[in-house]
Amino acid sequence: MAEHLLEVRNLSVEFHTAAGVVKAVRDISYHLDRGETLAILGESGSGKSVSSSAIMNLIDMPPGRISSGEILLDGVDLLKMPAHERRAVNGRRIAMIFQDPLSHLNPVYTVGWQIREALTTHGTAAATARAEALRLLTRVGIPEPERSLDKYPHEFSGGQRQRVMIAMALALRPDLLIADEPTTALDVTVQAEVLALLEELQQETGMAVLIITHDLGVVAEIADRVVVMEKGVLVEAGTVREVYRNPQHPYTQKLIAAAPGKGAMHEPAARTEPVLSVRDVRKRYGAFEALKGVSFDLMPGETMAVVGESGSGKSTLARVLLRLDEPDAGSAQWKGRDLFTLSPAELYKLRRDLQMVFQDPTQSLNPRMTVYQLISEAWLIHPDILPRAKWRDRVAELLVQVGLGPEHMGRYPHQFSGGQRQRIAIARALALEPQLIICDEAVSALDVSVQAQVIALLDRLRREMGIAFIFIAHDLPVVRDFADHVMVMQRGKVVEFGTVRDVFEAPREGYTRALLAAGLDPDPDVQAAHRAARLKRA
Amino acid sequence: MLSFIRKRAVASLISLVGLIVMVFFLSRLTGDPAALFLPVEASAEMKDQFRELHGLNDPLLVQFGRYVGDVLTGDLGESLRKARPALDVVLEAFVWTLWLAIITMTLVTGAAIVVGSLAAFRAGGFFDRLSSIISLLGASVPDFWIAIVAIVVFSVNLGWLPTSGTGSLLHWILPICVLFIRPFGIIVQVVRGSMIGALSSAYVKTARAKGVRSGPIIFVHALRNAMLPVITVIGDQAASLLNGAVIVETIFGFPGVGKLMIDSILQRDFNVVLAAILVTALAIFLMNLLIDLAYALLDPRIRH
Numbered sequence: 001m002a003e004h005l006l007e008v009r010n011l012s013v014e015f016h017t018a019a020g021v022v023k024a025v026r027d028i029s030y031h032l033d034r035g036e037t038l039a040i041l042g043e044s045g046s047g048k049s050v051s052s053s054a055i056m057n058l059i060d061m062p063p064g065r066i067s068s069g070e071i072l073l074d075g076v077d078l079l080k081m082p083a084h085e086r087r088a089v090n091g092r093r094i095a096m097i098f099q100d101p102l103s104h105l106n107p108v109y110t111v112g113w114q115i116r117e118a119l120t121t122h123g124t125a126a127a128t129a130r131a132e133a134l135r136l137l138t139r140v141g142i143p144e145p146e147r148s149l150d151k152y153p154h155e156f157s158g159g160q161r162q163r164v165m166i167a168m169a170l171a172l173r174p175d176l177l178i179a180d181e182p183t184t185a186l187d188v189t190v191q192a193e194v195l196a197l198l199e200e201l202q203q204e205t206g207m208a209v210l211i212i213t214h215d216l217g218v219v220a221e222i223a224d225r226v227v228v229m230e231k232g233v234l235v236e237a238g239t240v241r242e243v244y245r246n247p248q249h250p251y252t253q254k255l256i257a258a259a260p261g262k263g264a265m266h267e268p269a270a271r272t273e274p275v276l277s278v279r280d281v282r283k284r285y286g287a288f289e290a291l292k293g294v295s296f297d298l299m300p301g302e303t304m305a306v307v308g309e310s311g312s313g314k315s316t317l318a319r320v321l322l323r324l325d326e327p328d329a330g331s332a333q334w335k336g337r338d339l340f341t342l343s344p345a346e347l348y349k350l351r352r353d354l355q356m357v358f359q360d361p362t363q364s365l366n367p368r369m370t371v372y373q374l375i376s377e378a379w380l381i382h383p384d385i386l387p388r389a390k391w392r393d394r395v396a397e398l399l400v401q402v403g404l405g406p407e408h409m410g411r412y413p414h415q416f417s418g419g420q421r422q423r424i425a426i427a428r429a430l431a432l433e434p435q436l437i438i439c440d441e442a443v444s445a446l447d448v449s450v451q452a453q454v455i456a457l458l459d460r461l462r463r464e465m466g467i468a469f470i471f472i473a474h475d476l477p478v479v480r481d482f483a484d485h486v487m488v489m490q491r492g493k494v495v496e497f498g499t500v501r502d503v504f505e506a507p508r509e510g511y512t513r514a515l516l517a518a519g520l521d522p523d524p525d526v527q528a529a530h531r532a533a534r535l536k537r538a
Numbered sequence: 539m540l541s542f543i544r545k546r547a548v549a550s551l552i553s554l555v556g557l558i559v560m561v562f563f564l565s566r567l568t569g570d571p572a573a574l575f576l577p578v579e580a581s582a583e584m585k586d587q588f589r590e591l592h593g594l595n596d597p598l599l600v601q602f603g604r605y606v607g608d609v610l611t612g613d614l615g616e617s618l619r620k621a622r623p624a625l626d627v628v629l630e631a632f633v634w635t636l637w638l639a640i641i642t643m644t645l646v647t648g649a650a651i652v653v654g655s656l657a658a659f660r661a662g663g664f665f666d667r668l669s670s671i672i673s674l675l676g677a678s679v680p681d682f683w684i685a686i687v688a689i690v691v692f693s694v695n696l697g698w699l700p701t702s703g704t705g706s707l708l709h710w711i712l713p714i715c716v717l718f719i720r721p722f723g724i725i726v727q728v729v730r731g732s733m734i735g736a737l738s739s740a741y742v743k744t745a746r747a748k749g750v751r752s753g754p755i756i757f758v759h760a761l762r763n764a765m766l767p768v769i770t771v772i773g774d775q776a777a778s779l780l781n782g783a784v785i786v787e788t789i790f791g792f793p794g795v796g797k798l799m800i801d802s803i804l805q806r807d808f809n810v811v812l813a814a815i816l817v818t819a820l821a822i823f824l825m826n827l828l829i830d831l832a833y834a835l836l837d838p839r840i841r842h
Contacts, residue, residue, distance in 0.1 A: 057746070058743055058746055058747065087749050087751065088749060091747065091749035091750075095747065095748070096744075096747040098743070098744065100740065103740040104743065106741040107741070107837070107839060108763055108837055108838060117754075118748045121748060121749055121750050121751070154838075165744075168744075
């Protein structure tokens with residue numbers, strides 16, 4: 001009997017690309033036992049997913065190459081196995097679930113078919129597989145399991161799809177489940193449910209779980225031990241509590257310090273004359289009522305966060321305010337004028353006051369324009385802001401303001417990291433000297449340490465330039481650090497509005513409390529207390 | 539599903555009506571129909587008689603109404619050369635073309651899917667390069683040239699196959715092989731491109747993580763997703779065969795609708811030409827409907 005269920009020893013993986021050899025992971029070692037949960041924590045580019053891909057034999061070779069190391073499953077090296085034996089391990093002994101279940105389920109087959117395939121591939125008889133698929137769907141909590149077997153992946157919600165993935169992965173009761181960011185794309189309440197389901201199933205089957213994540217909260221919630229990776233190197237390992245309380249490596253220290261939700265909360269000044277006054281906004285898309293009468297006031301230089309789960313209408317609200325979509329009813333007074341009744345020409349003039357920063361800077365920046373072109377384009381459209389002779393100096397100034405440099409002017413978006421691209425998007429919004437910036441999940445796609453920097457930047461701009469922010473987010477700790485007021489939305493309606501302190505410390509509504517309770521705290525002790533409270537309620 | 543079919547059928551019907559209008563005006567407005575339909579040496583008297591007989595002196599709208607009525611009752615006029623209903627002449631030839639197209643496209647589709655999929659599975663490998671060269675050649679070489687070379691090599695020099703005509707199964711081999719080459723070259727390329735995308739998709743990664751074998755990964759998981767763009771191209775290629783492979787049919791003396799059209803144009807048998815246009819167009823509309831159905835069958839998201 002081998003010492004551990006899984007042991008990765010001195011694994012190095014490199015990728016041969018046009019730009020040269022990239023060493024994705026270098027000499028990493030870790031182990032995992034039955035019934036245990038190990039988290040691999042790291043930011044984008046840390047190589048945290050590479051070792052699990054190597055375990056699952058999912059690395060394409062070429063361009064990938066495993067240059068050294070062994071991966072022992074019960075003492076047998078997976079890397080030295082003949083191909084047919086290796087294939088038989090996947091699905092039966094090791095299974096995997098992924099971040100985005102929609103793209104990871106085959107769109108043209110029913111979920112029943114896909115679960116049955118997991119069984120029949122490894123020799124289960126078709127009739128048995130049918131009954132077993134039904135049992136699995138029932139177990140993971142899919143409503144109407146009998147009918148759901150014949151549905152296609154697109155007919156389920158995100159959380160349900162991840163449950164289907166889990167049912168499929170656990171079909172043959174594997175010894176090891178690898179979960180690659182399994183809850184990153186899900187709402188907080190759904191995330192809590194899926195993590196709870198994983199834990200239950202782990203207790204039932206005694207499997208080991210290897211969870212790959214960037215989220216300290218997920219680590220605190222589910223893991224026994226954690227290894228931290230940075231740029232392909234394993235920099236720290238230990239129990240979750242040890243690593244959180246007493247991080248040794250500077251990178252781990254930085255990561256823990258950057259976790260949002262710990263700073264002082266804003267104390268907004270008394271509310272006076274609002275700059276934006278929104279009343280009873282309604283919008284429907286066909287039969288779906290996205291906004292059912294939303295009203296709020298926004299003070300100058302204030303940050304109002306809009307939180308809620310997917311389908312709550314928060315992004316629709318942003319689009320309607322900027323008239324990217326036309327509202328069905330309601331008014332939005334901006335400096336005494338109704339945004340919703342402006343003619344296209346008036347709206348065009350007013351657009352410079354109202355800017356938007358989107359979630360994905362990779363998509364919102366034209367890849368064929370230089371940073372200089374991207375930022376100065378605004379002045380091409382609104383020539384009265386700045387004479388052409390001053391453009392270069394002003395772009396340089398804006399770049400410095402968002403923490404980049406004048407030397408970045410001639411570069412293209414792909415030459416920057418995600419966080420830098422979001423800074424460019426912010427500089428572009430600032431170029432028009434707006435008075436209101438609507439941020440739609442503007443920091444959601446960024447790594448934690450980068451997120452903290454971008455939030456600090458936005459906060460500084462708010463203080464120095466008096467810009468008001470509508471900050472749409474699903475991530476509550478970020479909101480806690482940045483917002484003055486919080487508006488909680490659910491199914492197109494405002495359920496709670498208050499100062500950040502009121503909402504976070506004394507939430508009035510059950511829905512707000514549920515949202516806050518579902519959020520994960522990076523501190524394993526705090527999270528353990530949350531769990532205890534949750535179990536008591538249940 | 540039924541409403542989907544109905545919607546598609548209505549859309550096709552609209553195009554079909556447009557086509558009938560166009561064919562009518564093609565025959566009436568591109569000069570004097572009497573001059574078009576009658577032999578060049580016809581006298582002015584004969585032309586007058588012809589106009590009177592076919593009501594060509596009536597207002598255009600009346601003529602159009604009569605024409606639509608005729609089309610709906612399947613009366614497309616007489617073949618002037620064969621003294622039989624034009625529709626019968628065309629349908630006779632069309633059956634030959636239809637068989638030629640069905641057999642060729644079945645072979646092409648099967649072969650192109652297998653070759654393209656395998657090339658995509660090991661993209662950049664030896665088989666991929668070999669199939670790329672062959673398919674590129676196939677897509678570029680003119681078919682009349684291949685047809686002539688094939689006749690010279692296999693019929694004249696080797697004496698294995700007949701040069702032209704339809705008497706036996708052997709007669710089918712050369713036309714099918716020649717018609718096979720171009721669609722095969724094109725479809726292989728499309729299958730390959732589409733399959734490379736499908737094979738690098740996330741759901742294929744899931745299938746590999748489940749331990750699914752390479753065969754089902756390629757032909758069950760990836761192929762069905764990759765088929766949508768391929769089906770469009772298969773439709774295009776099949777349509778050009780249904781139109782009558784004019785040159786190849788003529789070279790091999792194959793009595794299909796393509797050869798019939800050329801012969802009728804040369805003989806100024808205008809009713810046959812119009813009937814042939816209408817029949818092939820109808821066939822292409824039906825085929826497009828089948829292709830839309832195939833889309834819906836392959837992808838549940840289109841059905842919903």
